[in-house]
Amino acid sequence: xxxSRADRQLVTLLRGCALLAxxxxxxxxxxxxxxxxxxxxxxxxxxxxxxxxxxxMDGLYKLTPMLSATLYSTLGAVLLATPLGIASALFSRxxxxxxxxxxxxxxxxxxxxxxxxxxxxxxxxxxxxxxxRLHPPGVSLLTGILVLTLMILPTVALTVDxxxxxxPIAYLRGAxxxxxxxxxxxxxxxxxxxxxxxxxxxxxxxxxxxxxxMAVLMVAGNVVQQPLGLFDSVRTLTSNIALEMAYATxxxxxxxxVSGLALMSxxxxxxxxxxxxxxEPQHD
Amino acid sequence: xxxxxxxxxLIVLIGAxxxxxxxxxxxxxxxxxxLTGSSTVAPLAAEIGKRFESLHNNVRVDVQTGGSSRGVxxxxxxxxxxxxxxxxxxxxxxxxxxxxxxxxxxxxxxxKANPVEVLNKQQIIDIYAxxxxxxxxxxxxxxxxxxxxxxxxxxxxxLFLHYFGLKNTxxxxxxxxxxxxQGIKTVVGNPDxxxxxxxxxxxxxxxxxxxxxxxxxxxxxASVENVRSRSFPLSRPLNLVTRAEPVGIAKDFIEFASSxxxxxxxxxxxxxxxxx
Numbered sequence: 001x002x003x004s005r006a007d008r009q010l011v012t013l014l015r016g017c018a019l020l021a022x023x024x025x026x027x028x029x030x031x032x033x034x035x036x037x038x039x040x041x042x043x044x045x046x047x048x049x050x051x052x053x054x055x056x057m058d059g060l061y062k063l064t065p066m067l068s069a070t071l072y073s074t075l076g077a078v079l080l081a082t083p084l085g086i087a088s089a090l091f092s093r094x095x096x097x098x099x100x101x102x103x104x105x106x107x108x109x110x111x112x113x114x115x116x117x118x119x120x121x122x123x124x125x126x127x128x129x130x131x132x133r134l135h136p137p138g139v140s141l142l143t144g145i146l147v148l149t150l151m152i153l154p155t156v157a158l159t160v161d162x163x164x165x166x167x168p169i170a171y172l173r174g175a176x177x178x179x180x181x182x183x184x185x186x187x188x189x190x191x192x193x194x195x196x197x198x199x200x201x202x203x204x205x206x207x208x209x210x211x212x213x214m215a216v217l218m219v220a221g222n223v224v225q226q227p228l229g230l231f232d233s234v235r236t237l238t239s240n241i242a243l244e245m246a247y248a249t250x251x252x253x254x255x256x257x258v259s260g261l262a263l264m265s266x267x268x269x270x271x272x273x274x275x276x277x278x279x280e281p282q283h284d
Numbered sequence: 285x286x287x288x289x290x291x292x293x294l295i296v297l298i299g300a301x302x303x304x305x306x307x308x309x310x311x312x313x314x315x316x317x318x319l320t321g322s323s324t325v326a327p328l329a330a331e332i333g334k335r336f337e338s339l340h341n342n343v344r345v346d347v348q349t350g351g352s353s354r355g356v357x358x359x360x361x362x363x364x365x366x367x368x369x370x371x372x373x374x375x376x377x378x379x380x381x382x383x384x385x386x387x388x389x390x391x392x393x394x395x396k397a398n399p400v401e402v403l404n405k406q407q408i409i410d411i412y413a414x415x416x417x418x419x420x421x422x423x424x425x426x427x428x429x430x431x432x433x434x435x436x437x438x439x440x441x442x443l444f445l446h447y448f449g450l451k452n453t454x455x456x457x458x459x460x461x462x463x464x465x466q467g468i469k470t471v472v473g474n475p476d477x478x479x480x481x482x483x484x485x486x487x488x489x490x491x492x493x494x495x496x497x498x499x500x501x502x503x504x505x506a507s508v509e510n511v512r513s514r515s516f517p518l519s520r521p522l523n524l525v526t527r528a529e530p531v532g533i534a535k536d537f538i539e540f541a542s543s544x545x546x547x548x549x550x551x552x553x554x555x556x557x558x559x560x
Contacts, residue, residue, distance in 0.1 A: 053453065057437065137458045
């Protein structure tokens with residue numbers, strides 16, 4: 001099949017765009033390596049794991065507590081937001097009357113558009129004192145997880161909703177013709193058919209949770225320590241960069257770029273996992 | 285498709301013209317003023333430099349950080365026209381000239397609901413080192429103390445550690461914060477918190493009704509007034525340093541930075557302008 005002139009031009013343009021997008025990611029990676037090079041040159045990689053603490057001004061660069069804080073907070077938020085988001089999407093797609101479902105969807109979209117600083121500020125003013133009454137000082141891993149959950153909930157709800165909307169109507173009609181109950185239809189047909197879309201949505205939300213900075217910075221306490229409980233104060237990798245970058249110089253600054261590298265690698269692992277999970281069963 | 289092409293062409297054209305116009309002033313001679321040193325003074329110097337450039341369009345002000353000691357040694361070696369130091373000159377640096385442009389002071393803050401009215405130096409050290417963990421031990425409620433510390437690299441942290449003779453590795457914080465505003469919000473939201481922020485911010489916020497109180501130190505109230513009169517102990521001068529009596533644009537810059545024309549810039553950085 002030969003392409004028309006316009007088509008060929010379009011293909012060239014699209015290839016250019018795709019190349020540009022890929023190049024930007026690579027450039028960011030290169031830039032991170034370049035900026036962290038001054039410290040990587042004379043500090044062994046293992047020291048980012050084996051040092052006693054994170055005190056970059058004193059030459060101590062332990063990153064692992066922040067890595068676990070990032071992973072725990074993301075995992076907690078995803079575990080909470082996934083069932084809630086799926087339930088919300090099922091409600092608006094299969095149970096709510098269409099008028100209510102429309103309003104509800106607008107509302108969730110609005111929630112998705114709120115800037116993260118606002119969530120953080122709300123968390124600091126409202127949530128932190130509440131949790132502080134339960135277990136002072138209130139700024140903790142738990143507060144971070146709750147604020148993150150709220151932030152990624154709309155992402156999960158909207159992507160799951162879109163995935164459910166994309167289930168071919170013939171499947172649903174077929175299921176209805178077989179006399180399945182509403183729940184039977186949802187659990188046996190709609191959810192399995194929308195599986196890859198749902199997983200992609202959850203991973204997108206996880207990506208957002210990993211990268212979130214301001215909201216977590218305001219409510220999680222930012223003490224660099226290995227979290228042992230939900231009420232421990234923690235610092236995530238992103239908060240670390242935001243907190244210290246403004247005044248960091250020399251090796252300290254380079255060590256912050258190493259945090260960035262660690263974050264980027266974590267994200268790569270998450271995206272890779274998502275790719276594997278959503279690809280696995282191919283039966284059409 | 286055609287329209288898009290025209291739009292793209294227009295954008296490119298405008299960009300080219302703009303770029304050309306911007307490179308034009310290169311014809312006239314540009315004088316460069318290099319400042320290096322303290323990362324506390326640098327943001328202020330950069331702001332003052334921007335305003336200075338807008339008044340002298342043939343001058344470029346280049347501000348680099350690297351610590352007060354670098355500022356002093358660069359000024360002495362002539363690597364920088366002006367050095368920046370967030371401390372007074374030491375005895376072996378008296379061969380240089382220093383010009384104080386602003387003062388920096390920090391205040392210990394507590395929540396207004398906290399009955400503790402005064403803490404001595406040793407008590408504050410013990411609280412920050414995690415040896416005193418309940419307000420009861422210093423005459424307050426039976427409640428655990430929430431220690432609020434600053435993130436590494438901040439100048440307030442450096443001044444705080446220096447004054448109390450602490451090392452950051454000794455401090456056992458429950459909360460670590462970035463800027464002054466976050467510190468105030470954290471103490472407002474937690475009746476058992478203790479923190480420290482720049483005096484300028486704390487006084488302003490307390491005046492605006494934030495539920496914080498500023499603790500006196502060594503019997504001297506924490507206020508902008510007392511920082512200005514240099515009687516408040518937890519404060520330091522922000523200096524510009526030169527090797528010899530400044531001449532030319534360096535002289536102009538120092539005079540400009542010491543004038544009342546930059547008071548708003550100084551206050552915007554939460555520093556205290558000196559009486560002129």
